[in-house]
Amino acid sequence: MGDFVKRQELYDDKPREECGIFGAISATEPVGYLTYLGLFALQHRGQESAGIAVGDGRAMDAKRGMGLLTDVFRDGLPELKGDKAIGHVRYSTAGASIPVNTQPLKVGFSGGNLALAHNGNLTNVNALKHELAGKGAFFHTSMDTEALVAIIVSADKQAIEEKIVESMRKVEGAFSVVLLTDDKLVAVRDKFGFRPLCIGRLADGWAVASESCALDAAGAKFVRDVKPGEVVVFTRGGQRPESFFFAAGTKEAAHCVFEYIYFARTDSIIDGQSVYLSRIAMGRELARENPDLKERVDAVFSVPDSGTTAAIGFGMESGVPFLEGLNKNRYVGRTFIQPTQQKRDVGVRMKLNPVRPLVEGKTVAIVDDSIVRGTTSGKILKLLRDAGARELHMLISSPPILYPCYYGIDTAVRKELIASTHTVEEIRQYIGADSLRFISLAGLRRALDAGDSGAMCYACFNGDYPLWPKDQPDGRQAAESGETCQCRGEGK
Ligand code: SF4
Numbered sequence: 001m002g003d004f005v006k007r008q009e010l011y012d013d014k015p016r017e018e019c020g021i022f023g024a025i026s027a028t029e030p031v032g033y034l035t036y037l038g039l040f041a042l043q044h045r046g047q048e049s050a051g052i053a054v055g056d057g058r059a060m061d062a063k064r065g066m067g068l069l070t071d072v073f074r075d076g077l078p079e080l081k082g083d084k085a086i087g088h089v090r091y092s093t094a095g096a097s098i099p100v101n102t103q104p105l106k107v108g109f110s111g112g113n114l115a116l117a118h119n120g121n122l123t124n125v126n127a128l129k130h131e132l133a134g135k136g137a138f139f140h141t142s143m144d145t146e147a148l149v150a151i152i153v154s155a156d157k158q159a160i161e162e163k164i165v166e167s168m169r170k171v172e173g174a175f176s177v178v179l180l181t182d183d184k185l186v187a188v189r190d191k192f193g194f195r196p197l198c199i200g201r202l203a204d205g206w207a208v209a210s211e212s213c214a215l216d217a218a219g220a221k222f223v224r225d226v227k228p229g230e231v232v233v234f235t236r237g238g239q240r241p242e243s244f245f246f247a248a249g250t251k252e253a254a255h256c257v258f259e260y261i262y263f264a265r266t267d268s269i270i271d272g273q274s275v276y277l278s279r280i281a282m283g284r285e286l287a288r289e290n291p292d293l294k295e296r297v298d299a300v301f302s303v304p305d306s307g308t309t310a311a312i313g314f315g316m317e318s319g320v321p322f323l324e325g326l327n328k329n330r331y332v333g334r335t336f337i338q339p340t341q342q343k344r345d346v347g348v349r350m351k352l353n354p355v356r357p358l359v360e361g362k363t364v365a366i367v368d369d370s371i372v373r374g375t376t377s378g379k380i381l382k383l384l385r386d387a388g389a390r391e392l393h394m395l396i397s398s399p400p401i402l403y404p405c406y407y408g409i410d411t412a413v414r415k416e417l418i419a420s421t422h423t424v425e426e427i428r429q430y431i432g433a434d435s436l437r438f439i440s441l442a443g444l445r446r447a448l449d450a451g452d453s454g455a456m457c458y459a460c461f462n463g464d465y466p467l468w469p470k471d472q473p474d475g476r477q478a479a480e481s482g483e484t485c486q487c488r489g490e491g492k
Helices: 007-011 033-039 125-134 144-153 160-168 212-217 258-263 277-291 292-296 308-318 339-351 377-386 424-430 441-449 473-480
Strands: 004-006 019-028 048-054 062-065 086-092 105-109 111-120 172-182 185-189 197-204 205-209 222-226 230-235 242-245 299-302 326-328 335-337 352-354 363-367 389-398 434-439
Touching: 004 352, 007 105, 007 111, 007 434, 019 033, 019 111, 019 172, 019 185, 033 048, 033 086, 033 197, 033 205, 033 212, 048 172, 062 111, 062 258, 086 172, 086 185, 105 144, 105 441, 111 299, 125 144, 144 160, 160 185, 160 230, 160 242, 185 205, 185 212, 185 363, 185 424, 197 212, 205 212, 205 230, 212 222, 277 308, 277 441, 299 308, 339 352, 339 377, 352 377, 377 389, 377 424
Parallel strands: 299 363, 363 389, 389 434
Antiparallel strands: 004 335, 019 086, 019 205, 048 062, 048 086, 105 111, 111 172, 172 185, 185 230, 197 205, 197 222, 230 242, 326 352
């Protein structure tokens, strides 16, 4: 990236979602455009590259590129006016953010054309690639998605749904997938349901999306979530999609709790649970767990926007007024010139500025969703302190992050996670708060149990991984030692 760095690295200390996916099939509606609209609503899930593939039953056209959706499609959508389309927006680790790793991936095979877009991370990709290479496969990208495509097209079955069911039994890890063939749109979700995927009804067809907010944007009516371990096949003109299972699924469900804490949009409903109401419930739990603050603080602020909904919940439960004490500049560009150390602090000031009359002489609770490396909270608190705050009490709507994620989220390796190497008191001192309180794991569970989201993954808080990465000689040992998970480094 030369003199430029990712904007988020300057003043955000957040886990990174790695992708958003969308698909549409309709005989009469503009599927390429609907996919563009859906991806636009999913841009928060990835800003580094975007792509759309469109098929008309004979040919398939794909356009992919680096940057935001609006950058990539500045000059228009794929030229083909087809009846089915899929799309992808991507976040990656820096090393893999290159054009060859953009999606959807498109290949020709014995059955015609195939395009695939993936959100998640395979945990046995090395074993899969080894097996496929032994059969003569070549890999052109560093994406695990390429292994997913290769294993599907090489499966010893005729129909695409049979190929998918057969091959998905060999694939491990997190994968929500949309796949296009010449005559079908297919949605696939791994047996744990780590990453979200839902189905919507168009006026004359079907849509599939990472989040329900994208169905809304495309004018589709939410029908249901794709179940863990399910393959759903849509055909043009088909009144009902066909459903197949490659694993028992729901018994083992481990939906990512971070979708509710931070990643997903608040207007999305995932696996039956409203993201907005979940965050309100987390804020209420924070208030119940810290009753002393009710009498002590004059107001509750949020770190906008990620802490806002939980801060509102805190205010509702405690009776403390929620005020917008930090103004967020919404026009900060996607990249900044590489900062010197001095300019790094400018990054936070460019984005956030205290509203002085709300801060001067006040004792304030301030809510954020998470602390990963601990690089940003201190700068935000210093802004408030410099604006005259008397006391600052930091509230976090997730428990301390102690373990890395192997399922499609870029958190950090364990030794970079501040909570895995420091006590809460040490972190409090480091960020300069008068007090620092994380929601308890029990409190987080209570907040989510109020909904209907089924079994959740909490592994980054308690190390209870639903699935160990096969590519690690000993996944638990790697997590404990703080080493990088080899299956994750290159992303998709
Ligand atoms: S380890 Fe954490 S971030 Fe990863 S899937 Fe589980 S809850 Fe989500």
